[in-house]
Amino acid sequence: MAASLLPPANQILSQSKAHTLSLLERCSDMEKVKQVHAQMIKTGFVRDIIPASRLLSFCIATSNSCSLAYARMVFNGICQPNTFMWNTMIRGYSNSKDPKEALILYCQMLHNSAPLNAYTFPFLLKSCANLSALEETQQIHCQIIKNGFGLEVFAANSLLHVYVKSGCISSARQLFDRIPHRDTVSWNSMINGYAKNGEIKNARELFCQMPARNVISWTSMIAGCVECGLFKEALNLFQEMQVAGIEPDNIALVSALSACAQLGALDQGRWIHAYIDKNQISIDPILSCILVDMYAKCGDVEEAFSVFTKIEDKSVAAWTAMITGFATHGRGREALELFMEMKKAGIKPNEITFTGVLTACSYAGLVEEGKLIFKSMKRTCDASPLIEHYGCMVDLLGRAGLLKEAEELIETMPMKPNAAVWGALLRACHIHGNYDLGMRVGNILIKLDPGHGGRYVHLASVFAAAGKWNEAVMVRKLMKDRGVSKLPGCSLIDLNGTVHEFFAGDQSHPNTEEIYYTWDRILERLRQEGYVPTTENLLLDLEEEEKEAAIHHHSEKLAIAFGLINTNPGTTIRVIKNLRVCKDCHTATKLISKVYACEIVVRDRTRFHLFKDGNCSCRDYW
Structure with a gap:
């Protein structure tokens, strides 16, 4: 019998399968994937584990809701998905806007008795972190231990991250202490958890015990100190980081510049800016914004404006930082001009922008301009005034001596006035000598904010200015009896x-x-x-x-x-x-x-x- 000239069937099948995999590798969008999928259905490769897994992976990697929905349709058509497929779908949902679906898939996975592995849990825990689902996290923690993955550092670190993000620092520390072989991620997660929870002392102790620190370790400490208002400590850490030879990332630079802004540490802020330029560090929108804010808050508004003008793609935050900078320096006209320029550039102001520009009007005595901007918020920018904006308007009117108008505005506010709003009116009463109104407002403030020492001092000052010395002494005594202290200068x-x-x-x-x-x-x-x-x-x-x-x-x-x-x-x-x-x-x-x-x-x-x-x-x- 003559030998067949055709290759064996299994060889043809293998070549066809390789061709399908090659087509999947070359796909650049979902339309091409759908064409390959149609071919896979025609050839039957859709039932083959390897091509089907590759198809799912591509859909998940595309990272949009349509491709994820398509992946789910493909997945639902597979009779017996393997562990890799389940993990792929759980990973896709953990990165989506619907992380809850990852937990539902996990329940189905358990129901179908699909084998679990160490890669199943990190994506599940990521979903729990996004949902702040503490109870589910604890249940999954039990599953990790039950299935023998409790000592796997990969799963343990994911679990540690969820406890930290959920604010369960005690649970996080218990887990951290039980991890036999902690890596840098373990240490950084625990340090970051303490720092963000305001427990800087505990964070510092762990930081000092850490075998090897990387840029994330230093950044967590610096950022934590800034969040807790420990600005001097943050700058000291930043300097130690330099001495240790660790190059700061953008987050560390932003945190250090924030500390400079709060302390008015202009020399150090300039040094950090020079460091950024010297090392050709890419200035992203956040870094450029904080540079503007730092110079403005350190009193060098000209340099702030110089940095602002060099920003190519100015974000709303950058515009707002510069407008606020001009406002706090009493340069109301320039703040207004910049606000108008911002709107001409097509940048929509946000609530913080309006606070900045109304503050500028208040500090510069631009009453009519402030009124127009306040009225235009809803009409031109679709932004309803918040209580902060009403506070700015009360301050604007009060500084200008329009006390009756300021009081009427408070009475017609759509929300209940807070201490800041009444405080603005009280300061105006003191400045303009309207002591009767001042005494009434002062008593409202003490009832509203009884733990704030400044409220008592201001009311006592109003009584004293009105010649009511006995009442002034009584307010001081009330303050003392309640154990309220004034913030020291x-x-x-x-x-x-x-x-x-x-x-x-x-x-x-x-x-x-x-x-x-x-x-x-x-x-x-x-x-x-x-x-x-x-x-x-x-x-x-x-x-x-x-x-x-x-x-x-x-x-x-x-x-x-x-x-x-x-x-x-x-x-x-x-x-x-x-x-x-x-x-x-x-x-x-x-x-x-x-x-x-x-x-x-x-x-x-x-x-x-x-x-x-x-x-x-x-x-x-x-």
Whole structure:
């Protein structure tokens, strides 16, 4: 019999299968996948495990709802899916907008008695993390132990991540302590969990015990410190990171720049910016925005604007940061112009943008412009005013002396006014001498916010200004009886990359003696220029001489004296204060800028004051 010239059937089948797999590899979109799928149905390869698995993998990798739905249709048509197929579908749903479906698939997998492996659980746990499904996480944890995967570091790390993300730090720590062979991911997850939960001390202890730290370890610590308000500690860690030879990623840089912004650490912020440029680090939208914010909050609004103009694709956050920067520096017109330019560029302002531009109008006394923008929010930007925007409007009207209009706005608000709104009106009453309204608003504030010491102090000041001394003393006594304390005044000054901190009456600084001696000399010069301390309404239980001594030791005055000691003549002194600058400190600082021929920039709780030639940029409108 003559030999057949045709290859064996199994060889033809193998070649055809290889061709199908090759076609799947070359697919670039779902339309081509559907064509190959149709061919697989025709040839019967759709029932073959390998081509069917590849088909599912491609659909999942496309990462959109249509391809995932198509993958599910293919999957449902497979009689006995193997573990890889189940895992593929669970992975697809864990990365989708419907992670709950991954848990449903897992239940079906158990019902069908499909074998589980170590790769089944990480995707399930990712779904639990996205859903914040703690109960389901605990059930899956039991399944992991039951199936013998409890010691697998891959599964354990996924479980650790879910507990951390769910805020179950105690459960996370118990699991962490039981992992026999922890890797860097294990340590980083636990450190990140402590840091995000505000347990910096525990995070630091683990960080110090860690065998080998990578950039994620350092970044978790730095970001955690920033979130907890430990800005000096964050910058110290950032410096330690440099010494350790670890190159910071963008998240670490953003966190460090945020710390600089809060501390007013301009020198360190400039150094980080120079580091970014020198190392040609890609400046993404978040990094560019934080650079603008850092320079603005550190008092260098010109450099903030310079960075802003260099951003090619400006996000709404970048526009908002610059508008807010102009606002806090009292440059209302420039903030308004930028707001208009933003809208012309087709960028839709968000709620924070409106807060920034309304604040700009308030600080610059642009009443009519503020009213127009407030009214336009719903009409032109489809943004209903929030309570923050009403607070800005009350502040705007109050500063301008339109107290009746401000009160009417509060009464017609669609939501219940909060302490910030009433506080804005109380400040306006004090400034413009409407003590009757001020007393009424002050009593509302104390009932609304009984644990805030500033509310009692403001009301006592209103009573004192109205000549009602007994009532003022009673408010102070009420504050004392309730155990409420006023936040102590604190000022920061950044010199040569080191942030120095001062409190009112502070004597903890190593150079205290020199600082107080210098301030006494400054005070003598100011008196020669006609300076008279403003002591009315201050600490009512003190004699006049004691009042003067107390007011002369306010934290910003000590910081300015320290700055004059340690800088060359003509150097700009930059001070950050946690409270509003008092009237006496404002008057004294104006005079210091004239007598010592220097510029002094003070950032208080709400805005910047640039003191120069005996004047302030706020035009005494603060």
